[in-house]
Amino acid sequence: MGNKIKIILADDEELFRKGIYFLLQREPNFEIIFEASNGEELIHHLQNTSQLPDIIMMDLKMPLLNGVEATKLIHKDFPAIRIIALTSYNTKSFIANMIKVGAASYLVKNASPVDMVKTVNEVAQKGFYYNEAIMEVVHQNMIANNSSKTILDEDFLTEREKEVLELICKQYSSAEIGEMLSLSTRTVDGHRNNLLIKTESKNVAGLVIFAIQNKIISLDNSTDTI
Template sequence: MHKIKIILVDDEELFRKGIFFLLQREENIEIIFEASNGDELMNFLKENNNHPDIILMDLKMPLLNGVEATKLIRNDFPEIKIIALTSYNTDSFISNMIKIGASSYLLKNASPAEMISTINQVFENGFYYNETVFEIINRQNISNFKPKSQYVDIILTVREREVLELICQQMSTAEIAERLFISSRTVEGHRNNLLLKTEAKNVAGLVVFAIQNNIVLIE
């Protein structure tokens, strides 16, 4: 069983330790580092080859906050997924974190079950947005994720649209393959083509592109 490698970043030690003790009980999760600010996090990433799959990132921290740290990680370590973990739940905070590349947005008053589910979803599918986040994406102009969306010459094949729609339903590669009767490798090929055509940086960017170009509709 592959363990999901996690880094916890939060300047509130009591809260951080609580999350640590919660997650260490999960058989498929391994906490590889804790940081109290973005500087400590970036130093660890630069000095160690043991990188996490996911970072649980607080936003308001001293020295280097979670927003700026997320920007740096997206540029320097794009394979690492960020879950914003914060008490701020305004549209502007959420849309900004999605804009700069967060794979999910989780409030600190979420239940333990919701946190664990979010981690597993992000690890499996590359992102996890709840209904609130989807609605905000639909309302906001998150332009950094759709650099080509204003052009009508982005042509997606029928199959690419099908894959994109299923990605937006938060299906895994295996689930999409089973639904469309194709191999997982073929699904990955379509996903890579979608990333190239849309210039999205990650799967989360594909979801924003799909919503804001009416490829999928949010009720």
């Protein structure tokens, strides 16, 4: 097996955390490298470790420093780490808030083990994973907050950048996009970086929100491969 996906679990409910630990540890390509019982412990570990994770599975409701605040700090200081928000609350405002602060995905605690494993793999490979329900919330939130706001003029993005952006929103990886457009993975990554800079997005999830907000893709387009 190639490089394993390094994961940190942050949840103050030990029984739940151990349950996730045993489920994920069974996957040959996953490695749990640390467990934290609150946000402070997690941040302290990240600041002092030589081995940063690829993904943090973050409970939102933790003592001392909750998951939302911890996500903001990690997103600022460790932007390469991808955060999957874990919560019992499947409310739209919660989802919208977590996406806003930089979560790469959102997993409700009653999700199935299969869903959880899929989410981790998708986030590791593509940088984010939003299922249909989450995309619907993003879409509604954008309409509510930005009914008429678009910042695009004709030349803001090149045709190639728009093509790459649409395929990113359909949750294809750089390698898959390269194959579809007959480009090298490196070239696709270059386009993606340009898109991040032009749109002032912090991560791929931000690109999806930008694309919906500016009507580059419709919700139907963005979910047909999920």
